[in-house]
Amino acid sequence: MENTVFQPLYNLGSLNGEESFQKEVLNDFYICCVSREASILARKEVLTGKGKFGITGDGKEVAQVALAKALRKGDWRSGYYRDQTLLFALGEATVEQYFAQLYADPYHDPFSAGRQMMTHFASRLVDEEGNWTNHLDQFNSSSDVSCTAGQMGRAVGLGLASKKYRTIPDIQQKPFSRNGNEVVICTIGDGSTSEGAFWECVNASCVKKIPIAFCVWDDGYAISVPTKYQTTKGSISRAMEGFLIEDINDTGMRIYVAKAWDYAGLCEMFAKGVEKIRDTQVPALFHVNDTTQPLGHSTSGSHERYKPAQRILWEREMDCLIAFEAWIVHHKLADKDTIEEIQNKAKLYARECKKRAWSQYIKPVLQDRDILKRLLEKDLDHCPEFSAFRDRLVHLVHPYRSELIGMARQAYYKLAEIDPAASQDLGEFIKAKVAQQEQFYSGHLYSDNSHSALRVEMVEPRFDGDHPSLNGFEVLNRYFEKAFAKYPKLVAFGEDVGRLGDVNQGMMNMQARYGEDRVFDAGLREWTIIGQAIGLAMRGFRPIAEIQYLDYLVYGMAPLTDDLATLSYRTNGIQKAPAIIRTRGHRLEGIWHTGSPMAMLLHSFRGIYILVPRNMVQAAGMYETMLRSSDPCILVEVLNGYRQKEILPSNIGEYTVPLGHPEILRLGSDLTVVTYGACVRICQKASIILEEQGINIELIDVQTLNPFDLNDQILKSLKKTNRILFVDEDVPGGATGYMLQEVIEKRGGFDYLEISPRTLTAKAHRSPYGSDGDYYAKPNVEDVVEVVYDMMRECDPKQYPLVRLS
Known part of the structure; x- marks a missing residue:
């Protein structure tokens, strides 16, 4: 069964007029049914232990297939974790990929490689070498975050880019834009519109006339808290009426309202509204109310715990798929038998996708289990306790890689104690799997290609x-x-x-x-x-x-x-x-x-x-x-x-400063002082006074805190001086604590210390106003002099007899 994108039920391109419209509607219904079935199956997979957590887009299907029709390739989505139907309809996610993400499959989840919860989508924007891909050949999804309203700020930037591509002359647009005609779809749940980020972003988009479609899926609740406790007037569209644009030359936004079960109304609203945004660059709010959550908020529990029985009954009656089905039958676009055929096909398709996704995920895990089982059986003579490990291993129903590695490590402890030579194969297995997990779960925090x-x-x-x-x-x-x-x-x-x-x-x-x-x-x-x-x-x-x-x-x-x-x-x-x-x-x-x-x-x-x-x-x-x-x-x-x-350097605009490379500003042999920023001048002045007292410090400016000293320049200095002081203006235990750990613990600086390392920081409180407050709250020249002198006195009290005054 083809699974790269949804295959339409019918070849719409070969049809015309009413026949084409009919097939298009039925195809939309099919996508909705597949999405709903995927949600139902996802919940079951979590409750039977195959997935860790399920959060799905049930109840939003009809609105999202309608929205998909209004979009063009090159458009952007800055959404959240209820948008699965939109991605399915656009062909930017498959049901198989949907389940791969549920299973946290690092090989087959194309959106996050198993790092994000399900329904957190992302389009590929760069290739494996870090070069930009063509954003005009796809519907673009910026990577979702779980934080409520966390997508809002990014949406403003994505939309502002369209505006800049329109207005900046002679700018290279490919592969990013077609004259700035791209619209940004920003989806959000009604509860999250209470976040300050929502209001700030809506205001900014109106002021700057940014082409964003703010789509609010309103199901009446933010988990268990009803809208009346969230939103003024109990309606986000009514609460935002002050943003309504009155004149095209003025700032503001258009506001549209529709019901989540009204397929025809939703199609018309999105088609006209999104095109209006594209033409005028004026943002709009699309308030989709009467949305339901048939499966509740998530797999964490049932919505029957907090929704009144009357509300539950209403949600069942007003389910958008039931209404869509009734609308199709009423308008004689299909009879009951055809509807049932589509529903059955959708169920079969979703189940097959789930089955393939699970098989792809679990196969390499079971292979690792078999390898570990053989390793344990091989060493039963050396360690009879391995039979218990083997039995536990065999009885794991849906093993995780972490369970296998954890068990292997515990077995290794016992075998290495009894027979170190016999433990070598088990040790190599563990090393290989730990390295694999490192690649799965710790890579790409920063660029690691030629663009780094x-x-x-x-x-x-x-x-x-x-x-x-x-x-x-x-x-x-x-x-x-x-x-x-x-x-x-x-x-x-x-x-x-x-x-x-x-x-x-x-x-x-x-x-x-x-x-x-x-x-x-x-x-x-x-x-x-x-x-x-x-x-x-x-x-x-x-x-x-x-x-x-x-x-x-x-x-x-x-x-x-x-x-x-x-x-x-x-x-x-x-x-x-x-x-x-x-x-x-x-x-x-x-x-x-x-x-x-x-x-x-x-x-x-x-x-x-x-x-x-x-x-x-x-x-x-x-x-x-x-x-x-x-x-x-x-x-x-x-x-x-x-x-x-x-x-001023003669090559200003050409020279670079390498990251992670501290600079030695003053050579010395008595003590290493490590600092950065404004404290550099403080320490430079202190070094002059210290020199008069016979103390030569080596002064190092770290230049970048992250990355930190990639070539161990500070450690080399410590090997020479055997004494070190970290100075900054952060609170005690702040960045000086970070630097101390980097040098003393991670790089082995402890081995070269003659005396304890020291830190000199600002006070724990904020800096008071005025020069006197600054002097006493922040490290000053005299503080540096006295701390360094005190450290030298610890080494040789006779040569450095002065007692520290502060």
């Missing part, structure tokens, strides 16, 4: 000839001027980035030179600033999205940690978003303008490189490195460094 930021060729800055000493912001300004000229798809945006040129003037005059389409302002909406960056980057642009201060990055944490940081990983490398998040931090004034929460970034954003340049010359080189790569990053400029004087 770690493979960008290093170009040294040159300082030949007579070159000016400029303010830091002027250095950045010179760089961005070169970058916008070199990279036609480079765009920059954020609060005050456009006309003002950012609050520190790094983008000064860029809008005047390169136009408002490439350098533009955004409202106070960090969620969608990040979302814009993600969506634009997924469609071939190179966005620099500015979050004005590092303290405000917290507002954008959700899309960063849930979406951007996981994108490459959760799709097993088939999608990427090389976005650059530009911000500024460390020290300036007050509680919310002195933030340096680097551990928050490090531990929340694995999958995004964290760059911490000490000055703007280094920052410019890092921007160039990232623009030559396909990895995302957060680059934190030194907040109080914009008016520090720096020498």
Whole structure:
């Protein structure tokens, strides 16, 4: 049975008029029936132990086959985990793939390689070498996330890309766009419209006139909480009436409402509404109410626990498939016998797909079980206890790979203790399977192809000839001027980035030179600033999205940690978003303008490189490195460094700074000081005072916290000095704790320590306003001097007799 895409019941291309319409309707009904049967089977597979968790799209089938008709190849979906029927109807997912994802099959789940729950879809956007594929030959699905409203910000960026492809002159559009005519379909459940991200994204799309169709599937509940506790007026379309556009020259959106069981009404609504978006670039809300959930929210339990009996009865009567069937019969498009034939065919098809998917998944697992069984039987003479392991193995009904490996490791412990030589084969089996699991579940966190930021060729800055000493912001300004000229798809945006040129003037005059389409302002909406960056980057642009201060990055944490940081990983490398998040931090004034929460970034954003340049010359080189790569990053400029004087390299816009390569700023033999960002200047000043006291520190700027010291430069220094101090402005136990673990534990630095390693950080509280508060809350020159001196005194109290004062 062909399973690459749904095969229509009839060859619609050979039919005309009423006959063609009839066959098309029946084909839609067939797809709906297949999808429903797949949902029913998925629930059964979970409840019988074959799948871990089931979340399905039952009750939304009719609305989604109607929506599919309105889409064109090249369009985008930024949806969520109820959209299976839409993907089936578009031919972008098969039922077999649907079940492969349910079984977490790393070989046959094309959307996430077994890393995501079922119904989390993704289209291939890049090939195995990391090159962009042709997005115009398919219906594109950006990878789903489970977080409620997590798809919203990305939708704004995907739609904004269409707008930019329309308005930026002479831009290379292939393979991303056809003159910006692509519409973004953003689906969301009614309960999730209560999230702030929903409102922020709707507002942004209306302000910027972004071609997005917001499709709300409204089944009256958010798990157990009814709409009356979620939404003003009990209706998202009524609550949003203030967004209604009144004049085409004004901002706003159109609003459409239809019933989930009204096939004809849904087809008409989506056909006209989506085309209107495509033509006018004005977003629209499609509120589909009277949606049901025949199988409940998920396999976690029954909706009968919280829905009144009357509601359950109503849902059964108003099931969209029952209504669709009645509509077909009423309009004499098919009789009862034909309907039953279609339903039976759909059930058979779904069951066959499920059967094949399970067979494909379980076959290699059972092969591994048989191999392990033979290994255990081979060593029964050495270890009689293996008979118990073998019996447990044989009685596993639906074994997981992890169960086999866990059992093999336990058996190995016993055999290696009795007869190390006999345990070799079992050990090799375990090593091979652990390596396989590493490949299955840990690959593609970052780019690992020729587009990786770690493979960008290093170009040294040159300082030949007579070159000016400029303010830091002027250095950045010179760089961005070169970058916008070199990279036609480079765009920059954020609060005050456009006309003002950012609050520190790094983008000064860029809008005047390169136009408002490439350098533009955004409202106070960090969620969608990040979302814009993600969506634009997924469609071939190179966005620099500015979050004005590092303290405000917290507002954008959700899309960063849930979406951007996981994108490459959760799709097993088939999608990427090389976005650059530009911000500024460390020290300036007050509680919310002195933030340096680097551990928050490090531990929340694995999958995004964290760059911490000490000055703007280094920052410019890092921007160039990232623009030559396909990895995302957060680059934190030194907040109080914009008016520090720096020498402008003669090759500004050409040199790069390699990631993961610390720079030794001062050679020394007594003690290694490791730091970054604004603390570099603090430590440089301290080194002068320490030298006067006979202490020569080796000062190292890590430059990037992630990746961290790929060539063990810090370890080499520690081998020489045998003493080490980590300095930064994060809270105690923050990024200094991370650096200490990297050097002392992971790289074996413990073996070279003469005394305990130390950290010097900011206080646990935020930095108070004013110079005095800053001095006492953040590490200062005298703090560095005294801690280093105290460490040297620990080694030789006679030579260094002074007692630390603080």
